[in-house]
Amino acid sequence: MLKEVLAVISVSAIPALLLVITLYGAFKKVPVYEAFIRGSKQGFGIGVRIIPYLIAMLVAVGMFRASGAIELAAEYLAPLLSFIGMPADLIPLAIVRSLSGSGALGILGEIAATNGGDAYVTKLAAVMTGSSETTFYVLALYFGSVGVTKFRHALAAGVLADIIGIFVALAVGKLAFG
Numbered sequence: 514m515l516k517e518v519l520a521v522i523s524v525s526a527i528p529a530l531l532l533v534i535t536l537y538g539a540f541k542k543v544p545v546y547e548a549f550i551r552g553s554k555q556g557f558g559i560g561v562r563i564i565p566y567l568i569a570m571l572v573a574v575g576m577f578r579a580s581g582a583i584e585l586a587a588e589y590l591a592p593l594l595s596f597i598g599m600p601a602d603l604i605p606l607a608i609v610r611s612l613s614g615s616g617a618l619g620i621l622g623e624i625a626a627t628n629g630g631d632a633y634v635t636k637l638a639a640v641m642t643g644s645s646e647t648t649f650y651v652l653a654l655y656f657g658s659v660g661v662t663k664f665r666h667a668l669a670a671g672v673l674a675d676i677i678g679i680f681v682a683l684a685v686g687k688l689a690f691g
Contacts, residue, residue, distance in 0.1 A: 563658040574613040637686035645678035
């Protein structure tokens with residue numbers, strides 16, 4: 514019974530939200546359609562402004578992966594990280610995750626294809642992917658597009674959060690799957 518109720522809520526949540534917003538706007542005598550069009554135009558302008566930052570970040574991540582720097586870093590970090598229970602297969606994921614979400618998903622796919630979907634390392638990789646943020650991507654794209662140049666504290670907080678996310682993912686993975 515609960516499963517069916519949750520399914521109905523899941524399917525109807527977005528349409529209900531759109532209906533409530535539209536009715537509220539009409540009640541407040543806001544020209545809803547015109548406001549939507551103005552917002553769309555502003556969104557398109559923002560998209561045009563962030564494209565150069567997005568391309569620069571994607572090129573940098575592609576060059577980083579193609580150069581072999583990730584594999585080299587993984588090779589040097591493997592002995593240290595195995596001490597804390599981190600399989601060597603996860604090191605490239607831990608490095609790339611803070612740079613690129615799509616790159617991290619690619620590495621997660623490689624781990625799953627190599628080890629199988631039910632392997633401990635694959636499950637741990639999935640938890641790790643969901644436990645951290647694309648810190649450098651966010652800084653380069655969003656901060657760059659609005660002209661923020663002093664993001665020292667944001668960088669430190671983001672990297673610290675990524676490191677904590679990796680440790681928590683390892684702990685949760687060990688508890689849940691180990």
